Structures are given as structure tokens and as C-alpha cells.
Amino acid sequence: MTIIKTAEVTKIEVVGTWNVQVATDTVIKEDGTEISRSRHRHVLKPCTSSQNGDTWTHTDTDISSEATEVQAVANAVWTDTVKANYKTFVESQEV
Amino acid sequence: MALTKVRGLGLGTLDDNITFSTAGKGVHLGVTSATASNLVDDYEEGTWTPSFGGNTSYTARTGRYIKVGNKVFITGQVHINALGTGSNANMTGLPFTSVTTVNGNPAGTLNVNYYSNLAIAVIHIAGYVTSNSTTIYTIANVTANATIQYNTGAFYQNNSRIDFSMTYEVA
Numbered sequence: 001m002t003i004i005k006t007a008e009v010t011k012i013e014v015v016g017t018w019n020v021q022v023a024t025d026t027v028i029k030e031d032g033t034e035i036s037r038s039r040h041r042h043v044l045k046p047c048t049s050s051q052n053g054d055t056w057t058h059t060d061t062d063i064s065s066e067a068t069e070v071q072a073v074a075n076a077v078w079t080d081t082v083k084a085n086y087k088t089f090v091e092s093q094e095v
Numbered sequence: 096m097a098l099t100k101v102r103g104l105g106l107g108t109l110d111d112n113i114t115f116s117t118a119g120k121g122v123h124l125g126v127t128s129a130t131a132s133n134l135v136d137d138y139e140e141g142t143w144t145p146s147f148g149g150n151t152s153y154t155a156r157t158g159r160y161i162k163v164g165n166k167v168f169i170t171g172q173v174h175i176n177a178l179g180t181g182s183n184a185n186m187t188g189l190p191f192t193s194v195t196t197v198n199g200n201p202a203g204t205l206n207v208n209y210y211s212n213l214a215i216a217v218i219h220i221a222g223y224v225t226s227n228s229t230t231i232y233t234i235a236n237v238t239a240n241a242t243i244q245y246n247t248g249a250f251y252q253n254n255s256r257i258d259f260s261m262t263y264e265v266a
Contacts, residue, residue, distance in 0.1 A: 015266055016227055019192040023141070039141030041160070041190035043229045048148060050182075093199070093225055 004029050009067045010039070018086045020044040020074050022066070044070070046078045049090045058087050137164050143190035145171045147251065151181030154254075160190045165265050167191050167203075174256040183214065183249035186222075189229040191265040196226040203263020205231055214252040219243065224263050231261070 011023035021043050028036040044066070047058040060083075063071050101107075115121075121136025123129055143158040158171040167190065175181075193202035205222030213220075217235040221243070224231055233250050236243050251257075 015192045016195065019227075019229075021191060039139065041141055041143050042188060043190070043192055045229070089227070093228075 012073050018046050018082050046083045046086045056091050144188050145173045145186050146188040147181030149180030151179050152176040168262050170260045172258045177253050183251045184233050186231045193224045193228050194264045194266045203261050205261045207259050209258040211256045212254045215248040
């Protein structure tokens with residue numbers, strides 16, 4: 001009996017202009033037959049942002065640990081213009 | 096032969112799950128003709144990872160979600176070990192981006208079921224997710240009869256724990 005556990009990126013969705021939504025399924029197979037599948041989700045944005053007084057700091061999101069196909073989508077979507085628009089959006093949010 | 100159409104009267108039984116051959120298809124419930132507002136065509140359940148960002152370490156953290164149509168129901172528990180450079184007020188990592196709302200109205204409201212070891216003494220704590228966002232902003236009152244507001248303080252510290260649930264709208 002062979003049990004194999006793998007992670008599969010099953011969905012990559014671009015929502016709005018800059019949100020990259022990723023669904024990753026953990027699949028367990030016994031002798032090649034799937035016996036379990038569960039889903040985990042996370043959303044990637046171009047930057048992480050923090051505010052100190054009136055000063056904002058934006059740091060590009062590190063996507064080096066993401067799957068290759070996720071990196072490809074994020075790099076295609078997050079153009080300099082999109083990043084600039086995202087930073088403007090974040091700074092405009094009144095919370 | 097693939098099942099393509101069902102017609103009949105009375106009760107019927109199936110002995111397996113129904114799987115559509117095309118993604119995004121569903122069932123019109125309670126009507127006798129295709130009506131968009133009665134279409135159930137989107138359900139998903141899974142996990143997500145709440146985060147305070149930075150280099151925060153955790154004693155425990157779990158998150159689960161169910162998405163039905165454009166509503167997402169989440170639950171979560173976060174027990175911080177060391178907050179480090181993480182946020183002391185905002186939690187990120189929601190499984191779906193919230194809808195873009197009008198006039199910056201919240202897309203969902205946080206219900207706090209349990210908290211311990213907060214950095215300040217609160218008499219009420221809640222939170223919300225803003226427009227087009229995956230971040231939960233914590234709000235609290237430290238004074239009775241005061242208007243609840245964000246920025247009343249730094250809520251989280253080492254060893255803080257918060258258990259919560261929230262329903263929010265997505266695009």
C-alpha cells in the first residue's frame with residue numbers, strides 16, 4: 001500500500017485589478033486512488049503596507065515561495081502601474 | 096449514458112453525488128423556470144491562515160471558511176506566541192477578497208467569541224473588513240457609552256489570543 005500526499009494549485013483567480021486568489025488542494029492518494037482532498041485559500045496583493053503617522057511604507061510581496069504558475073500570474077498582473085494604483089488605493093482607505 | 100435531463104413526479108432517489116460536466120452550473124431552487132436569483136451554483140469549504148504579518152510567531156492559529164454564492168463565512172482562532180514586527184491591530188489572510196463597497200462601507204463585521212491577554216483593557220471588541228480587502232481591522236471600546244472606533248489602542252501583544260467568526264461579502 002502506497003500513500004502519497006501532494007499539494008495542487010487548483011485555482012488562480014485575478015479579482016479586481018491586483019488581487020491574486022489562490023486555491024491549493026491537499027490530495028491524499030492510496031495506491032493511486034484519491035481518498036482525501038481538502039482546500040486552502042490565500043490571496044496575494046502587490047505589496048504589504050504600513051503607516052507610521054503620515055508616512056506609508058510599501059514593501060513588494062515576496063512570492064518566491066509560491067508555485068511557479070502563481071508567480072507567473074502575479075508577475076504578469078502586477079505591473080508598475082498596477083502597483084502604483086494599489087498603493088494609492090491603500091493610502092486612500094479610511095479605517 | 097450521461098444523465099442530461101430529469102422529468103417526473105413525486106419522490107426520487109439518487110445513490111451518488113451530482114457532478115456537473117460544466118463548471119459554474121447549479122440548481123434553481125423553488126421555481127419552475129430558470130431564475131437567476133434562485134440559482135445555487137457556488138459552494139466551497141476549506142481553510143485559511145490568519146496572520147498578523149511581520150515575523151509574528153504563533154502558539155496556535157486555525158481558520159476555516161464556507162463560501163456560498165457571494166457570502167463567505169469564516170471562523171478562526173489565533174494565539175500569538177511573540178508578536179514581533181506583526182501588527183498589533185490588524186489581521187490579514189482572509190480566503191477571498193471582499194467586495195468593493197460604496198463610500199467605504201464595511202463588507203463584513205467581526206464577532207469575537209473569546210479573547211485573552213490583550214494589551215489594553217476593553218469593554219467591547221469587534222472588527223470589520225473594508226472594501227476590496229483581505230484585512231480585518233480590530234475596533235474596541237475602552238470607555239462605556241463612547242463611540243466605537245479604530246485606533247483606540249494597540250490590542251495585541253505577546254500571548255494574546257482571539258477566537259472569532261465573521262460573514263462578509265465578496266465580488
